[in-house]
Amino acid sequence: MAFAFTLAAGTAAVCTVLIAGRPPAAPLWYAAGGYACFLLGRIDAAGPPPAPDYLHTGSAAFLSLGAIIIARFFASPVIILCLVPVLAVLFELYTQRFLSLGRRDTALAGIALNGIFAVLALFMLRADPRFDTAALSALFSGLAGVSAGTIGAPLAVIPVLVALHVLARRAAPELALLSHGRSYFEGAGLDYERGRVALQCARGILSSITMLSAGWLGGSVLIGPAPRGAKVGLARDLSTLTQYLCFSQLLLFSSSLVGSLAIAPLWFIATGAYFYYKNRWRILPHA
Amino acid sequence: MLELRGVRLPMGAETPLSLDFEAGSVTAVIGPCGSGKSLFLAAIARRFPARGDIRISGRPLSRLSRKEYPLYISYFDGSPPAEAGGTLYDFLLLARAHMKRFLYPYGEHHVQAAESAIESFDLAEYRTRPLGALPSDAFRRALIAFSVLRDSELLLMDDPAAGLGIHSMGIVQRSLARHTMGGERTVVFASNDLSFAAQTADRLLVMENGGVAADLAPESLDADIIRRYFKTEALVSRNIYNGRPEVHFFPGV
Secondary structure, three states, X not given: OHHHHHHXXXXXXXXXXXXXXXXXXXXXXXXXXXXXXXXXXXXXXXXXXXXXOOOOOOHHHHHHHHHHHHHHHOOOHHHHHHHHHHHHHHHHHHHHHXXXXXXXXXXXXXXXXXXXXXXXXXHHHXXXXXXXXXXXXXXXXXXXXXXXXXXXXXXXXXXXXXXXXXXXXXXXXXXXXXXXXXXXXXXXXXXXXXXXXXXXXXXXXXXXXXXXXXXXXXOOHHHOOOOOOOOOOHHHHHHHHHHHHHHHHHHHHXXXXXXXXXXXXXXXXXXXXXXXXXXXXXXXXXX | OEEEEEEEOOOOOOOOEEEEEOOOOEEEEEOOOOOOHHHHHHHHOOOOOOEEEEEEOOEEHHHOOOOOHHHHEEEEOOOOOOOOOOEHHHHHHHHHHHHOOOOOOOOHHHHHHHHHHHXXXXXXXXXXXXXXXXXXXXXXXXXXXXHHHOOOOEEEEEOOOOOOOHHHHHHHHHHHHHHHOOOOOEEEEEOOOHHHHHHHOOXXXXXXXXXXXXXXXXXXXXXXXXXXXXXXXXXXXXXXXXOOEEEEEOOOO
């Protein structure tokens, strides 16, 4: 199965370059985005369900708004690339640490944030001539969409993600203890506050990499969450990863043909509907 | 092994606590509701800074580093894990996390210890089940097994018998006896079940208003003591196998 998904991902990437005419950096950026989104689900897998991805927590909306505001003041894309991870970490710390939102409240707050972004985006499309459909399309499809830079940049990001994946697998017992709560984590001689902050920072970094690499097309909730629990076999891990990569490449190819302005909202709605359908009893237990 | 000198619980106790607990002993802390049993254990477990001097194996409790803490103290307060998604086996293996290096896998002896705990606590049939899918009795046993598996020098347990059936109580009793058999591990548990406490422990501490009102051998537990400290009438019989007290209450009285 993993081989089939890998083959499909490779085929989609080749088609994106040869048929859609995108530079080779584009599928590499989407691969990085898909990998980062997989890791986001991987570290969430030790925690309680539901586990909304970066789209449905509102992180993507928040980072998009942040990128728009930064772009108003700074013309340099390098500054946007540097500040977006900071914003992502601050978002995680604010929602998870300061507000201490549970999973359910996070999902509900995500609806609100995405709604706010949708309204603001529509308003800016009408009111600001600098913010046109091309800009919105670039926002939705990330660096892959603008095909920024050479293949060197995504090739530098992917080994970092591989290292984080290895770290996440090695630290699976500690992540599981963290999800069990303070008494269990501290009972093992670990600092609970530091562990939580480290996890939230990791979520922020991975959200920002996903957002920068693949925009709003990194979410893969339709695949389902990464296998739950502390102990996940390597084969199953890699199988899930290849699914993420396959979906991300297919999304890139389809957005290259149809445009990310059409694909991104459709993907968002589809993943959101599936997520809330699967978790409706937890999110709205009395519904 | 465990020494308390001048320890005052935040309950306005008149006299401070000064107690010694020998290595290899099992001590039950009993007393009426609100007497300070849980607070006593929480103070030793360093859940809050208690006034006085508490030493474990000669080391001041306040000087134990975060990394050393689980080697000395394992505290069972009955709280379930916030997330019960992993299997029972995975959960029990986590009890040994403090014994391995960060980012390193578990050693074979840790795996063997987890397997042994599964057998000892009669959890073999639930080995691969998600923790949250266990029956309540087995779930409770799993939580106790987790704290025992930590293999700390001092095992503190707050009402381990609560929610357990007869079969599970026997398992826990035998496990605690095995745990202290080598003379290196010490168990202190609080219990509202006087029969369980008398059958399991080598020593009974009766708490009252944050202080120790009586320090007894289990065989000394009788109806007068129960009437004096628990303000209730009971019949205390003797177990025909080991001669230890068994407490019976009069229904409807």
